Amino acid sequence: MTIDSxxxxxxxxMDKIVQHLEVELTKVRAGKxxxxxxxxISIDYYGTxxxxxxxxxxxxxxxxTLNIQPWEKKNxxxxxxxxxxxxxxxxxxxxxxxxxxxxxxxTEERRKEYVKKAHVMAEAARVSIxxxxxxxxxxxxxxxxxxxxxxxxxxxxxxVQVLTDKYSGIIEKHMETKEKEIMTV
Numbered sequence: 001m002t003i004d005s006x007x008x009x010x011x012x013x014m015d016k017i018v019q020h021l022e023v024e025l026t027k028v029r030a031g032k033x034x035x036x037x038x039x040x041i042s043i044d045y046y047g048t049x050x051x052x053x054x055x056x057x058x059x060x061x062x063x064x065t066l067n068i069q070p071w072e073k074k075n076x077x078x079x080x081x082x083x084x085x086x087x088x089x090x091x092x093x094x095x096x097x098x099x100x101x102x103x104x105x106x107t108e109e110r111r112k113e114y115v116k117k118a119h120v121m122a123e124a125a126r127v128s129i130x131x132x133x134x135x136x137x138x139x140x141x142x143x144x145x146x147x148x149x150x151x152x153x154x155x156x157x158x159x160v161q162v163l164t165d166k167y168s169g170i171i172e173k174h175m176e177t178k179e180k181e182i183m184t185v
Contacts, residue, residue, distance in 0.1 A: 003140060003148070003156040010136040010160055014129055014167040021125040021171060025178050028118050033066045033103040035059070041086045043078040052079055066101040073097075114182045122175040126168060133164045 035058045042049040052058065056070040056079060070076050080099055083092045093100045106114070140156040 013132045017128045064103045069098040
């Protein structure tokens with residue numbers, strides 16, 4: 001192992017942590033509706049339990065409205081009843097052609113809960129970054145036994161710290177962006 005290969009591994013692990021955080025932050029919704037809100041809700045379609053998205057077009061009309069247009073009109077009532085039975089906290093509005101789900105805007109208290117959840121995710125990512133830094137520094141120090149000059153080891157540790165600072169900054173930017181998104185009314 002060389003210091004450069006250790007630094008590349010460190011960079012790769014930190015990239016994965018940031019990518020994971022990005023995915024997790026997308027799951028923190030600020031009162032915006034998504035089609036996956038009806039995942040797991042099925043209707044009896046010709047004797048088979050079938051997910052709604054396989055018997056209807058499901059589309060986001062705007063940030064707070066989900067439109068469900070069944071391919072067969074007879075499924076409209078079945079979909080309506082299935083959504084009500086699922087207890088989503090949203091009442092479906094059946095206009096005779098389609099069903100609309102309106103997501104009410106979250107309260108200030110709920111927004112603050114979302115922000116706290118996002119902060120917990122960001123802190124977990126920061127801890128993971130610091131753990132990678134610690135492990136990489138330990139591996140670099142072990143290279144001293146393989147007759148790597150002490151200056152190279154100190155330089156390697158400094159580069160690891162630069163990577164740590166860079167990725168911590170990226171995490172912080174993601175967190176700030178998500179907080180603004182959540183708190184925007």
